[in-house]
Amino acid sequence: AQSVSQHNHHVILSEAASLELGCNYSYGGTVNLFWYVQYPGQHLQLLLKYFSGDPLVKGIKGFEAEFIKSKFSFNLRKPSVQWSDTAEYFCAVNHPGGYQKVTFGTGTKLQVIP
Amino acid sequence: EAGVAQSPRYKIIEKRQSVAFWCNPISGHATLYWYQQILGQGPKLLIQFQNNGVVDDSQLPKDRFSAERLKGVDSTLKIQPAKLEDSAVYLCASSLQADSYNEQFFGPGTRLTVL
Numbered sequence: 064a065q066s067v068s069q070h071n072h073h074v075i076l077s078e079a080a081s082l083e084l085g086c087n088y089s090y091g092g093t094v095n096l097f098w099y100v101q102y103p104g105q106h107l108q109l110l111l112k113y114f115s116g117d118p119l120v121k122g123i124k125g126f127e128a129e130f131i132k133s134k135f136s137f138n139l140r141k142p143s144v145q146w147s148d149t150a151e152y153f154c155a156v157n158h159p160g161g162y163q164k165v166t167f168g169t170g171t172k173l174q175v176i177p
Numbered sequence: 178e179a180g181v182a183q184s185p186r187y188k189i190i191e192k193r194q195s196v197a198f199w200c201n202p203i204s205g206h207a208t209l210y211w212y213q214q215i216l217g218q219g220p221k222l223l224i225q226f227q228n229n230g231v232v233d234d235s236q237l238p239k240d241r242f243s244a245e246r247l248k249g250v251d252s253t254l255k256i257q258p259a260k261l262e263d264s265a266v267y268l269c270a271s272s273l274q275a276d277s278y279n280e281q282f283f284g285p286g287t288r289l290t291v292l
Contacts, residue, residue: 067219072217095277095278106180106181106282106283106284106285106286107220107268107270107283108282108283109280109281112280114278153219153220155219157277158277159277159278160276160277162225162227162232162233162275162276162277163276163277164222164225164233165222165281167219167220167221168219169217169218169219170218170219
């Protein structure tokens with residue numbers, strides 16, 4: 064069965080610091096990759112996604128993620144975080160085609176200190 | 178456009194009682210999902226509907242959990258009887274279609290506490 068690992072459960076950064084959240088998945092075949100975000104008191108929402116093509120994908124609010132197939136990784140990055148980025152971030156994976164359920168990681172809580 | 182609606186937002190019950198959750202997806206979305214999110218874990222898919230048919234219920238504990246989507250619009254998830262380990266947030270999501278490229282839109286969730 065597919066699994067997704069997020070190594071950091073809780074990250075605390077000061078504003079303007081750079082962010083990198085790790086995500087590794089277990090399946091060796093073709094995958095679709097997602098990052099979802101849940102801001103305090105809000106719904107889970109899509110931040111960015113990768114299906115194919117350029118392995119560096121850009122999402123909303125200055126976030127980007129890089130797919131490295133050889134490392135089974137899809138790390139999330141932002142060069143300079145803001146207080147408003149405080150949220151919980153979930154990496155997720157599914158397989159292309161048909162009815163393919165999404166497997167989520169355990170999430171990383173990011174706290175940005177002003 | 179209106180988002181995914183869920184009710185109730187919070188529910189506290191005692192073990193062995195029954196509980197039901199309701200979800201109304203975004204208008205026009207054919208696919209509806211129920212997830213269970215236990216504290217400290219990511220969402221886990223319980224059941225996926227395409228219109229009013231079940232696509233995947235492989236992780237639904239069928240001895241106590243049931244779900245339906247009559248008429249292919251709103252849906253209910255029921256737990257009967259509840260156990261302590263069912264304490265979790267139950268998330269409903271919807272997407273235009275069921276294929277793997279469609280973005281899922283999530284509701285606010287129902288936080289269930291089983292005492």
